[in-house]
Amino acid sequence: MAKQEKRGRAVRHEGRISPVMGLIVGLVLLAAAGGAVYLFRAPAPTKAASESGPVLATRTGVDELQMAPEQVTELQVGGVKTQRFEQQREAIGIIDLNQDNAVQVFSPYQGRIGQIGVKAGDDVSRGQVLYTVQIPDLAQAASALISASGNLRVANETLRRAQALAEAQSIPQKELQQNQADQQTADAAYRAARKNLELFGLSPQDIDTLETTRKVDTEMPVRSPLSGRVTARAGAPGQLVQPGNNTAPVAVANLQQLWMVASVPESELSAYQKGQNVTVRVSAYPDKSFSGKVSYIGDVADPATHRLTVRADVADPQHLLKAQMLANFVIRVGAPVESPAVPQNALAREGDGSMSAWVTADGVRFKRRVVETGLVQNGLVQITKGLNPGEKIARDKGLFLSNLYLITTN
Numbered sequence: 001m002a003k004q005e006k007r008g009r010a011v012r013h014e015g016r017i018s019p020v021m022g023l024i025v026g027l028v029l030l031a032a033a034g035g036a037v038y039l040f041r042a043p044a045p046t047k048a049a050s051e052s053g054p055v056l057a058t059r060t061g062v063d064e065l066q067m068a069p070e071q072v073t074e075l076q077v078g079g080v081k082t083q084r085f086e087q088q089r090e091a092i093g094i095i096d097l098n099q100d101n102a103v104q105v106f107s108p109y110q111g112r113i114g115q116i117g118v119k120a121g122d123d124v125s126r127g128q129v130l131y132t133v134q135i136p137d138l139a140q141a142a143s144a145l146i147s148a149s150g151n152l153r154v155a156n157e158t159l160r161r162a163q164a165l166a167e168a169q170s171i172p173q174k175e176l177q178q179n180q181a182d183q184q185t186a187d188a189a190y191r192a193a194r195k196n197l198e199l200f201g202l203s204p205q206d207i208d209t210l211e212t213t214r215k216v217d218t219e220m221p222v223r224s225p226l227s228g229r230v231t232a233r234a235g236a237p238g239q240l241v242q243p244g245n246n247t248a249p250v251a252v253a254n255l256q257q258l259w260m261v262a263s264v265p266e267s268e269l270s271a272y273q274k275g276q277n278v279t280v281r282v283s284a285y286p287d288k289s290f291s292g293k294v295s296y297i298g299d300v301a302d303p304a305t306h307r308l309t310v311r312a313d314v315a316d317p318q319h320l321l322k323a324q325m326l327a328n329f330v331i332r333v334g335a336p337v338e339s340p341a342v343p344q345n346a347l348a349r350e351g352d353g354s355m356s357a358w359v360t361a362d363g364v365r366f367k368r369r370v371v372e373t374g375l376v377q378n379g380l381v382q383i384t385k386g387l388n389p390g391e392k393i394a395r396d397k398g399l400f401l402s403n404l405y406l407i408t409t410n
Contacts, residue, residue, distance in 0.1 A: 058408060060365060063367055063368035064368075065365070065366045065408065077392055079390050080342060080383070081389065083380050084336050089331045091331070094324055095322065095324065096258065096259040096324070097258060099259070102251070102254070103226060106244065110135070110242040112239065113131055113134075113238060113241060117130065123229050124230060124252060132222065134218055136218060141197050145197055145211060152183075154186070162176045194207055222249075222250075224250075226254060232250070234249055234251075235250060255319050256316065258313075258314050259312070259314065263307040264310050265307055266307060272331065273333075274294050276331050277291070277331070278312040280292060280329045281328050291315060297309075297311075312331075341382055341383065343396065346358075348402040355372070358394040369386055370386060
């Protein structure tokens with residue numbers, strides 16, 4: 001019986017609401033009531049404001065927009081200006097040696113290098129000795145010349161005496177003819193000996209000196225064929241050299257004038273001509289430009305890339321440019337032209353590929369107009385058709401206006 005009374009008191013206690021719980025329930029009911037009053041009094045938001053924000057522009061016709069004042073201030077409305085455009089083409093290429101003034105100085109004969117008197121970077125003049133080559137066969141050729149020279153002197157003297165005796169009829173005619181034949185043979189051998197020494201690279205003056213002094217030197221000089229700078233030195237004393245080796249002991253080039261070589265699309269070929277002025281820039285000297293002229297336009301297009309080689313002669317008197325430098329060059333292909341121009345941000349590329357600008361008369365209503373463009377220079381686009389100087393346009397956010405037109409309703 002006592003247990004049943006305790007259980008009944010517990011059940012009655014659980015059915016009661018505590019003071020804390022009552023306070024929480026009261027606050028919740030009060031908040032719900034306040035929200036209901038707010039929803040009742042606040043105006044219902046429009047669909048445009050609730051989903052995409054306020055719409056500040058409206059369509060007023062085909063390709064026409066009327067802007068709100070707060071939007072117009074961001075469009076930078078201004079007139080179409082006239083700009084001077086240079087008719088030019090740009091391309092990327094490399095700096096190269098002028099191959100017309102660069103030479104690999106090979107040895108004209110086989111032998112071993114005796115001495116090398118230059119190193120890479122040295123300036124040399126035409127005729128200066130670059131290196132010497134020890135030639136064992138030269139001694140035999142020099143001895144042949146000395147012998148032929150002596151035989152010729154004897155033959156000349158013998159013929160002279162025979163001619164004097166023949167005039168006095170002191171010797172038979174047959175003997176005179178024999179002396180003449182001997183002299184001709186000696187003369188031919190002498191000429192052949194000189195020619196043989198010329199093949200070793202000796203000048204006529206060197207051969208005359210050898211013949212006079214009868215001093216044989218088997219170490220012969222190899223001279224520079226032009227004035228310029230030593231661009232490479234691969235030889236070393238004792239190295240075996242011969243004509244036609246893959247790598248010359250010394251390479252010399254005139255660096256006063258270099259080549260700028262680039263490849264251009266075959267679609268632009270008609271714009272290039274020999275003699276056009278070229279401005280060259282390299283990253284090593286961003287504030288300096290080099291001048292040149294187009295000297296060669298390729299005759300064969302690359303079948304894979306459909307590009308052709310364009311080459312320009314570039315003056316470099318201070319020797320600043322280096323071979324294989326990456327360079328940007330601008331070729332002037334025509335006289336400058338005056339045309340209407342607009343900033344690049346004023347234009348929008350439409351879905352059909354055309355370019356458009358937004359024209360206005362009052363700064364509030366804007367009408368889309370299709371334009372044709374040309375050159376792009378200094379952030380300005382040449383307008384070849386569609387706009388006239390003085391017309392007012394949105395000079396910024398052209399793409400924004402085109403997109404706004406698509407999402408805006410009447």
